[in-house]
Amino acid sequence: MTPSKPPGKRRRSAPPPRLPSPAPPVALSPPGFVADRAEAAARVERLLRYQFCDRALLEEALTHQSFSDGALSYQRLEFVGDAALGLAFSNFLYLTNPTLGPGALSTLRAANISTEKLARVAVRHDLYPLLRRKCPRLDLLVGQFIESVKQELMHDLATAPYGGSVVKAPKVLADIVEAIAAAVYVDCKFDLEKLWKVTRWLFEPIITAETIDEQPVTTLHELCQKHGKVAQFKTWQKDGMIVVNVFVGGEMVGLGSSEQKSLGSVNRNLLSSASENIGQNLSLN
Known part of the structure; x- marks a missing residue:
């Protein structure tokens, strides 16, 4: 839920929408651990x-x-x-x-x-x-x-x-x-x-x-599944940038990077266009 605004503070600009705030993910238990x-x-x-x-x-x-x-x-x-x-x-x-x-x-x-x-x-x-x-x-x-x-x-x-x-x-x-x-x-x-x-x-x-268009990865997976294909991703960091390759059927169909160190930025820019390219390629098969 959106927290109340702190009393006595002036609002400079409209804040971005806040998401529900559960506790941050805890560390995984060691191998062999059995939860009570x-x-x-x-x-x-x-x-x-x-x-x-x-x-x-x-x-x-x-x-x-x-x-x-x-x-x-x-x-x-x-x-x-x-x-x-x-x-x-x-x-x-x-x-x-x-x-x-x-x-x-x-x-x-x-x-x-x-x-x-x-x-x-x-x-x-x-x-x-x-x-x-x-x-x-x-x-x-x-x-x-x-x-x-x-x-x-x-x-x-x-x-x-x-x-x-x-x-x-x-x-x-x-x-x-x-x-x-x-x-x-x-x-x-x-x-x-x-x-x-x-x-x-x-x-x-x-x-x-x-909001459904805000999830390009899901869109890409669904597109590939309709045509019996599997999308795979390879990501790594290089010189402070995140680099992502997208493969479908063993063929690289997209390459993207971001200096913002944000996977979301890479995904929205890369995968949306990759989805379009994959759609065009699959429609020709």
């Missing part, structure tokens, strides 16, 4: 402001399949959560966009429940450290993505929630969000309205028809 399930569940309940009737559902949602103590993993709940969030967003977008056709509504829904968007929800609310798991490689991949998001939050706050990182979002982060949503959904007897009321704020800012 009762403590992790209690933290999620506080986050959601929702008390589970059957807390075992939440504990299941916070258990990765690599955790081998005979406990159920989140996989079944993730299956339900994927569908439940899709329907919840379908209802919301249908009601709030009375003039949009099914194609535009489908695009908005896909953007709001994409792996990239849901992974960022998990990062912003520090959900991964609460997951019981035994997979050091997963910790490494998640750590790299979290670091990328933290850099964007420092340099490009206005667009970071929408995605745009050149580091691929690990699916496990989106799975956690979907599993937690499913735990709520099942716990409240499959009440979709209750699910939306409890979880909606987690997804803010919700991507709208006015």
Whole structure:
């Protein structure tokens, strides 16, 4: 929520819009660490402001399949959560966009429940450290993505929630969000309205028809997927600049850099044009 203006200070100019400000991402636990399930569940309940009737559902949602103590993993709940969030967003977008056709509504829904968007929800609310798991490689991949998001939050706050990182979002982060949503959904007897009321704020800012063009990475991925292609990114720093290459089908289709040390700046300038070039190339195939 937007904080109140400090009393007694003159406003020089209109400040940029502020995003919800959860605690910054915490350091990942060491390999082999197992989160205390009762403590992790209690933290999620506080986050959601929702008390589970059957807390075992939440504990299941916070258990990765690599955790081998005979406990159920989140996989079944993730299956339900994927569908439940899709329907919840379908209802919301249908009601709030009375003039949009099914194609535009489908695009908005896909953007709001994409792996990239849901992974960022998990990062912003520090959900991964609460997951019981035994997979050091997963910790490494998640750590790299979290670091990328933290850099964007420092340099490009206005667009970071929408995605745009050149580091691929690990699916496990989106799975956690979907599993937690499913735990709520099942716990409240499959009440979709209750699910939306409890979880909606987690997804803010919700991507709208006015803001969907601000996420070129998602747009590029969706474009490639429609044509059976995969987009890959390579990024590095050189002489104080961030340099990004975009590859599709092993062929480099774009190169960009920024002196502002902002991935968002590179992505908006490079990937928007790359999307156009890819679209032209694919249409000729």
